[in-house]
Amino acid sequence: MGRRRKGLKIDGVLLLDKPVGLSSNSALQKARRLLNAQKAGHTGTLDPLASGLLPLCFGEATKFSADLLNADKEYLTTVKFGEKTSTGDAEGEVIFSAEPKFTFKEFCAVLERFRGEIVQIPPMYSALKKDGVPLYKFARKGEEIEREPRKVVISSLDIVDFQPPEVTLLVRCSKGTYIRTLGEDIGEALGCGAHLKTLRRTAIADLHIEEAVDLDLFERMTEEQRIAVLLPPDRLLQSLAPVKLDEEATKKFLNGMKVRTDERSIEEAKVRVYGISAEKTEFLLGVGRLTSDGVLAPDRLISFVDNDR
Template identity: 55%
Template sequence: MSGQEKQARPKIPRRALDGVLLLDKPLGLSSNDALIKAKRLYLAKKAGHTGTLDPLATGLLPLCFGEATKFSQDLLEADKTYEATMRLGIRTTTGDAEGEAIDTRDVTCDEAAVEAAMTRFIGDIVQVPPMYSALKRDGKPLYEYARAGQTVEREGRPVTIHALKMIACALPLVTFRVTCSKGTYVRTLAEDIGEALGCGAHLTALRRTGVGALTLEHAVTLDALSTADEAERDSWLQPVDALLSTFPAVRLNDEATKRFLHGQRLRLADVVETRLEDGRVRVYAQDDGRLLGVARAGEGVLAPERLIVTAS
């Protein structure tokens, strides 16, 4: 194709969409590739995801479009829930099935011993990040050092395991459900459980089922998106405030709405009738119920943090 023909090709117009898509990411696809495919299907102008899932992981990947991208950080900070399967007796270079086996040991424990070992990891623990991770040292991701055969020292990081429960056991395979804080590496958790049992372990499957208050219940696949028409695809978009459902709601009258959208701080006593705990809140217009943005309540003041541009 000539340069003139390339220049003559019309550009496909992009849509200004605002909302959240709960995507069920497939196996073998990176989070960024999944985002690109969904963005292309929606012809969206602006989109972003809310936390990376490894290519070997499946499950819930919330994608944000338009104004929703302003609040994606809130999901990065949220707790996550996973269902995972680990294989006892084999350690790998990556901590999952993608790596090469580096240590093989007999599995002599029983189901009760596995359950007992898992209970030791509930609560606040310290994890050493894996070498095969995107964390950076001197500006370079750790996985680049690992691929070059180098190991660098990593400091342990505090994480919280809120819940950890075995849901199936057919040794040497164990499937469990875990709810954990941000920054938790489930493959490292599997490795550590394996070491506690004296046989080692690696992760063979990982599926994310929850991010904050969002679940897989209303998630859709890329295959479904690709065969749907525009109206059906749009019907799968959640409203922007789906990302903010855990925040208390505040509703403002017309005058307070105008001031809020100009970034002005408001006296809580003037806009909230009941007592409000200090912290972040979602703010709506009282007249039509539209989302105005997010604010922080404290010291008797409602201070705007992020505003919805289309609300003005």
């Protein structure tokens, strides 16, 4: 007889406002203990020195955590110009300094170069791996590893506050964008160097920081209140088109069978799939692949082992 997993079977998403100084994994484990949840995961790390939106997944929601990895993200960052540091942020040692003499007009002109598709070289102080070892471990030893340039997209780059030597920017960008590198590259273009003073993630896809719960507040909540602030697993899937199945197709789909629908897609597309129970209650089945001729194949399914369905 198999050993029962400790904790409660909790399915849902917690939008956490992670504080500065805490790693993403530490935040996850703390929230997991507070919920006494069996299974937990996050949707991609946020640097300990950064604060802001960290979606945490529990139970069946962990099956869809990867769907946010490719999503656009939004950051609010304050960049200090005139000082370049060894880490690209305020924790590092100053390795170059120059008086920032740019005007607002000059700054706007330089900023224009960083909108749209740009090329970045990932920083040494990052979690990217070389032969299985994170680059930051090489960096801490003073070693420099060659990194391949990568294309990223800066869909919006707006000035929130202009008070040189500090400028606060709101950045909307594609996956894989390094905001530290963006700040350093802007400083390089201005000829004075720069590093990030603060970094806060404010959105991932259609998830926003305004919906997030402060960790201290979450800790002070009762068990019922903590459960109440969890969002349903399909909150991670809102960027996918919905497909609804009738009762017969629901049973087939849950058994791993392909079903034919009235829906169509120009090319094979990932969709979120809803079924209907005998009591006519609609519920999430999981994620499927929809072809141009209306055939829907299961991809990742919700498990209803502990449910009545």
